[in-house]
Amino acid sequence: MLVELRQLRYFRTLAEELHFGRAAERLHIVQSAVSQQLRRLERELGVELFDRSTRTVRLTEAGHRLLPYAERVLADVQAARAAIDDLRSRQDGTVRLGTSTGLGARLDALLGRFHELAPEATLDLVTAPTAERLRRVRSGELDATLVRGEHPDTGLELLAAWRDPLVVALPARHDLAVRSRVEMAALAGLPLRLASRQRNAPLYDLIVDCCRQAGFTPTLGPEFTTDQDTLAAIGFGTPSWTVYYAAQAGRIAPPGVVFRPLTGPEPVMPSYLAVRPDPPRAELRALIEAVARTARDALA
Structure with a gap:
C-alpha cells in the first residue's frame, strides 16, 4: 500500500x-x-x-x-x-525558552545576562499557554520555560526566579488616582476586571486572596480580554480596576489610565524557571545562571 x-x-x-x-x-x-x-x-x-x-x-x-x-x-x-x-538546536547552541506575558523589563534583563554568559549561543523565545509550555519542556521541545505561581506535579524542576509585585490600573479620573499608593480595601466598591481562574489560576487566586485579606470579596466585572480593550474600558468606561505586573506597567502609558502600587496587602507573584530534571548542557546552565543573576539584580 x-x-x-x-x-x-x-x-x-x-x-x-x-x-x-x-x-x-x-x-x-x-x-x-x-x-x-x-x-x-x-x-x-x-x-x-x-x-x-x-x-x-x-x-x-x-x-x-x-x-x-x-x-x-x-x-x-x-x-x-x-x-x-x-x-539541531542543541548542536548549534540554541536554547528554546518559553515565556510568560507581561515580563517587560525582567525579560530585557534576562536577555542581557544570558548574552554575557553565553555570547555564542542563541536564545529562541516561544509564546504559548502555560500548560502547553510545560508540556513542551517535558517532551524536550523546549529547554525551559518561565512560569508564574506554583505548578505542582509537573514532573519538572521549578527553580526560583524573581518575585514580581503587582500594581493597580485605575481610571485617571477616579478619586483614588491622586494617591501615590492604593490600599486594597479602597478598591472594594469597584468592579474587578480579571482573567478567569480557568485562564490564569495563580493570578486569580493571588488577587482574590489579597482582597479577602483586606476584608472584602471582589465584585468581578467583565473579564480581562486584551490589554488594549481592557485598558480602554477602564480609562473611558464605567470605573473599574485590574492589576498589572510592575515590570510590565512601567513600559506602557495607556491614555486615561494610571498605575499605582498596592498595599494592605501588596500582591506579589513568584516566578520560576521550569526545566527537566536532567543534567543541563552548557547553554542551559548559562540560562539558569542568567535567571539567578536577574533575580539577584531585582533585589539589589
Missing part, C-alpha cells in the same frame, strides 16, 4: 471541514488538488472515505475508521520533526 502523508493531511482537513472549498483554503491549494489526492487515497485503500453530494460531504464508515489512525500518523510525524529540530 502506497499512502502519502499529504493525502492523509488532506483527508484529515476535509474530515474536519466537510467542505472541499474550505479544506482547500486551509491547505492553501486549489480545490481540484484536494479532490484528486483524495480519489487516489480511496483507490489505494479500495474504499470510499466520503459520501459526496451537491450540498453535503460526510464521512463514510470507512472514513470514520481511518480518521484516528490518520491523526495518529500525522501527530507522530510532527513529533519526529520536533525531535529533529531539538537535536
Whole structure:
C-alpha cells in the first residue's frame, strides 16, 4: 500500500471541514488538488472515505475508521520533526525558552545576562499557554520555560526566579488616582476586571486572596480580554480596576489610565524557571545562571 502523508493531511482537513472549498483554503491549494489526492487515497485503500453530494460531504464508515489512525500518523510525524529540530538546536547552541506575558523589563534583563554568559549561543523565545509550555519542556521541545505561581506535579524542576509585585490600573479620573499608593480595601466598591481562574489560576487566586485579606470579596466585572480593550474600558468606561505586573506597567502609558502600587496587602507573584530534571548542557546552565543573576539584580 502506497499512502502519502499529504493525502492523509488532506483527508484529515476535509474530515474536519466537510467542505472541499474550505479544506482547500486551509491547505492553501486549489480545490481540484484536494479532490484528486483524495480519489487516489480511496483507490489505494479500495474504499470510499466520503459520501459526496451537491450540498453535503460526510464521512463514510470507512472514513470514520481511518480518521484516528490518520491523526495518529500525522501527530507522530510532527513529533519526529520536533525531535529533529531539538537535536539541531542543541548542536548549534540554541536554547528554546518559553515565556510568560507581561515580563517587560525582567525579560530585557534576562536577555542581557544570558548574552554575557553565553555570547555564542542563541536564545529562541516561544509564546504559548502555560500548560502547553510545560508540556513542551517535558517532551524536550523546549529547554525551559518561565512560569508564574506554583505548578505542582509537573514532573519538572521549578527553580526560583524573581518575585514580581503587582500594581493597580485605575481610571485617571477616579478619586483614588491622586494617591501615590492604593490600599486594597479602597478598591472594594469597584468592579474587578480579571482573567478567569480557568485562564490564569495563580493570578486569580493571588488577587482574590489579597482582597479577602483586606476584608472584602471582589465584585468581578467583565473579564480581562486584551490589554488594549481592557485598558480602554477602564480609562473611558464605567470605573473599574485590574492589576498589572510592575515590570510590565512601567513600559506602557495607556491614555486615561494610571498605575499605582498596592498595599494592605501588596500582591506579589513568584516566578520560576521550569526545566527537566536532567543534567543541563552548557547553554542551559548559562540560562539558569542568567535567571539567578536577574533575580539577584531585582533585589539589589
